[in-house]
Amino acid sequence: MIKNLATYLKDQPIVVTTNLGPPKVALAVGAHPDDIEFGCGGTLAKWASAGTKVFHLILTDGSKGSWEGSTSRSDLIALREREALHAAKHISSSPTVTFLRYVDGELPHNLVVASQIANYIRMVRADVVLGHDPWKMYRLHPDHRSAGFNLTDAVVIARDPLFLKDSGHTHFRPNHLLLWEAQEEDHAEEISDSLDKKISSLLEHRSQLNTSMGVDSPDNADQVDVFRSLIVESASTTGESFGLKHAEAFKRISDL
Numbered sequence: 299m300i301k302n303l304a305t306y307l308k309d310q311p312i313v314v315t316t317n318l319g320p321p322k323v324a325l326a327v328g329a330h331p332d333d334i335e336f337g338c339g340g341t342l343a344k345w346a347s348a349g350t351k352v353f354h355l356i357l358t359d360g361s362k363g364s365w366e367g368s369t370s371r372s373d374l375i376a377l378r379e380r381e382a383l384h385a386a387k388h389i390s391s392s393p394t395v396t397f398l399r400y401v402d403g404e405l406p407h408n409l410v411v412a413s414q415i416a417n418y419i420r421m422v423r424a425d426v427v428l429g430h431d432p433w434k435m436y437r438l439h440p441d442h443r444s445a446g447f448n449l450t451d452a453v454v455i456a457r458d459p460l461f462l463k464d465s466g467h468t469h470f471r472p473n474h475l476l477l478w479e480a481q482e483e484d485h486a487e488e489i490s491d492s493l494d495k496k497i498s499s500l501l502e503h504r505s506q507l508n509t510s511m512g513v514d515s516p517d518n519a520d521q522v523d524v525f526r527s528l529i530v531e532s533a534s535t536t537g538e539s540f541g542l543k544h545a546e547a548f549k550r551i552s553d554l
């Protein structure tokens with residue numbers, strides 16, 4: 299009998315893997331319009347260059363993504379959707395971007411949201427699904443937690459035939475679930491050749507330059523260079539621990 303489960307789990311060896319190989323279809327599920335580019339933009343861009351069909355599913359409307367209290371909510375929503383569409387085009391030449399438009403900061407974790415994601419997984423038949431790790435400790439943003447739990451629930455709903463029997467989509471089991479910003483990273487993708495695309499896609503989120511990227515304006519070349527260096531440095535540090543040059547790291551769950 300295991301007396302202390304936490305100690306037992308901590309002592310288990312972590313099997314580290316790298317570079318899955320491009321899937322036929324990849325679906326990334328983000329809480330906010332810029333989360334996908336931060337979490338897996340380099341990986342998606344790399345796979346898209348190799349022929350992967352890339353889908354972006356954005357759960358909230360991004361309507362709290364501003365430090366300007368006077369910003370019109372509807373204007374901000376429209377702006378952030380336009381930015382997400384522009385950003386996705388740096389990742390792949392013909393991306394599909396879908397917005398579920400839950401209110402930013404109020405994304406519920408429930409069967410309705412999970413079923414919407416599950417139907418999407420079934421519809422596009424996503425071989426690899428990527429999203430937030432809901433088990434990341436001390437995560438403050440409720441939408442990231444909620445997005446992660448909805449996604450992990452959705453994988454179960456998508457794969458099991460007795461869920462959503464009347465949805466019109468056949469059940470589907472993805473091969474891999476990759477969770478970014480993970481509590482326990484055990485998989486990495488080399489992104490040296492797609493790092494520029496990740497950075498250019500992030501810079502399309504102009505409304506977030508100040509709040510998320512420390513850049514006052516896209517015209518401030520010095521600040522843009524600092525941001526670029528931070529992303530390169532982060533990818534390099536991540537890569538080092540996996541024996542790669544530049545990488546994005548994930549928790550990989552393949553026993554779906």
Ligand SMILES: [Zn+2]
Pocket residue numbers: 329330333442
């Ligand atoms: Zn976010």
